[in-house]
Amino acid sequence: MYELKIITSFSAAHRLENFYGKCEALHGHNWKVEVFLLGEKLDEAGLLLDFGVVKARTRELLEEIDHKYLNELPAFSHQNPSSENLASFLFQRLAAILNRDGVKVSRVNVWESDTSCASYFQD
Numbered sequence: 001m002y003e004l005k006i007i008t009s010f011s012a013a014h015r016l017e018n019f020y021g022k023c024e025a026l027h028g029h030n031w032k033v034e035v036f037l038l039g040e041k042l043d044e045a046g047l048l049l050d051f052g053v054v055k056a057r058t059r060e061l062l063e064e065i066d067h068k069y070l071n072e073l074p075a076f077s078h079q080n081p082s083s084e085n086l087a088s089f090l091f092q093r094l095a096a097i098l099n100r101d102g103v104k105v106s107r108v109n110v111w112e113s114d115t116s117c118a119s120y121f122q123d
Contacts, residue, residue, distance in 0.1 A: 002048045003106070004037045006055050010062045014070040014081040026069075031086070032111040033062070035094060039103040049103050057097045061090065083110045083118035091120045 013028040035058055039048045065073065070081035079085050091108040098105055107121040 002039050002042065004048050004051065004054065006035050006051060006058060008033050008035075008055065008058055008062065010066040012065055012068050012070050012081075014076075016080050016082060017071075019080070029112045031083075032109075033058070033090060034107075034109040034111075035090070035105065036107040036109075037098065037103055038106040041102050049098070049100075054098065058094060061093050061097070083112045083116070084120070086110045087118045087120035091122075 009030060009032045011028060011030045013026060015026045016023045035054060037049060037054065042048055065086075070076050070086075073081070075081075075089050076085065087108045087110040090110065091105060094108065095105040107119055109117050109119045111117045
């Protein structure tokens, strides 16, 4: 089994509703995003998937949320834009774009700080 990982980042503001603490107030993060892909076979060039393709598709998706107030985006109209929900949102969107025969997005990690990370994956 082969695994790829790319790391990228974006900045955005959010607030957590129904949360009682500092994060209830409007604040921002410089989120780090890790995208993992798994597959068993390499292509003719010896690649699972070109890093450039994974990075480009991820950057395109992050453009939708970079430097935005996440609570105002349709994806978060019915749920808090928590790190957990961001990881799920990114996973679902990237899987729809990148999954192909023999290659799939396996996990997305979203770091809101150097010490706090949420992950989303499916069995």
